[in-house]
Amino acid sequence: MSDRPLGQPRRYARCVSGRGGTGPVAVLDIDGVLADVAHRLHHLASRPKDWDGFFRGAAKDPVLEDGLALARELAATYALVYLTGRPVRTRDLTVAWLRRHRLPSGELLMRPDDDNRPARLFKLECLRSITATRPVVLVVDDDPEVVEAVRKTGLAVRLADWSPYTDPLRAAQEGEGKT
Numbered sequence: 001m002s003d004r005p006l007g008q009p010r011r012y013a014r015c016v017s018g019r020g021g022t023g024p025v026a027v028l029d030i031d032g033v034l035a036d037v038a039h040r041l042h043h044l045a046s047r048p049k050d051w052d053g054f055f056r057g058a059a060k061d062p063v064l065e066d067g068l069a070l071a072r073e074l075a076a077t078y079a080l081v082y083l084t085g086r087p088v089r090t091r092d093l094t095v096a097w098l099r100r101h102r103l104p105s106g107e108l109l110m111r112p113d114d115d116n117r118p119a120r121l122f123k124l125e126c127l128r129s130i131t132a133t134r135p136v137v138l139v140v141d142d143d144p145e146v147v148e149a150v151r152k153t154g155l156a157v158r159l160a161d162w163s164p165y166t167d168p169l170r171a172a173q174e175g176e177g178k179t
Contacts, residue, residue, distance in 0.1 A: 080106030
């Protein structure tokens with residue numbers, strides 16, 4: 001996966017491309033869709049929250065088999081875009097995780113380190129950037145607020161319901177804008 005901006009640069013959105021192209025894409029979140037984050041949620045229960053520990057632990061995330069199967073199914077027909085609220089400082093760890101678990105290749109869009117907006121706002125901005133250059137056939141996310149916001153745009157969206165969506169994760173994604 002190489003670095004190349006996708007679409008017009010935005011104040012916050014940083015779209016890092018690995019594949020490019022103009023054909024239709026499927027967009028998948030990572031945490032809670034492909035990666036099981038349950039083992040690292042304890043870092044968010046401490047005061048203050050241990051964000052460094054939470055993100056370091058991502059290297060050891062087990063893959064969610066339902067998400068992996070869906071990614072492979074979608075990749076047979078569409079280019080993939082991995083749209084994650086993980087900060088860009090975790091890019092190397094995230095790329096290594098995707099490769100280790102043999103996820104299909106695709107573009108990787110990550111949150112800038114200084115962007116603490118709710119996940120739904122960050123992801124909608126990235127989706128606008130993507131749809132400016134190519135059609136999006138499906139968005140898959142575990143965050144009900146992201147799913148509802150995407151639904152309102154008219155894009156096809158699926159809630160990843162194969163992994164429990166917990167209060168600490170909801171607070172991190174929508175309240176603190178950290179993942």
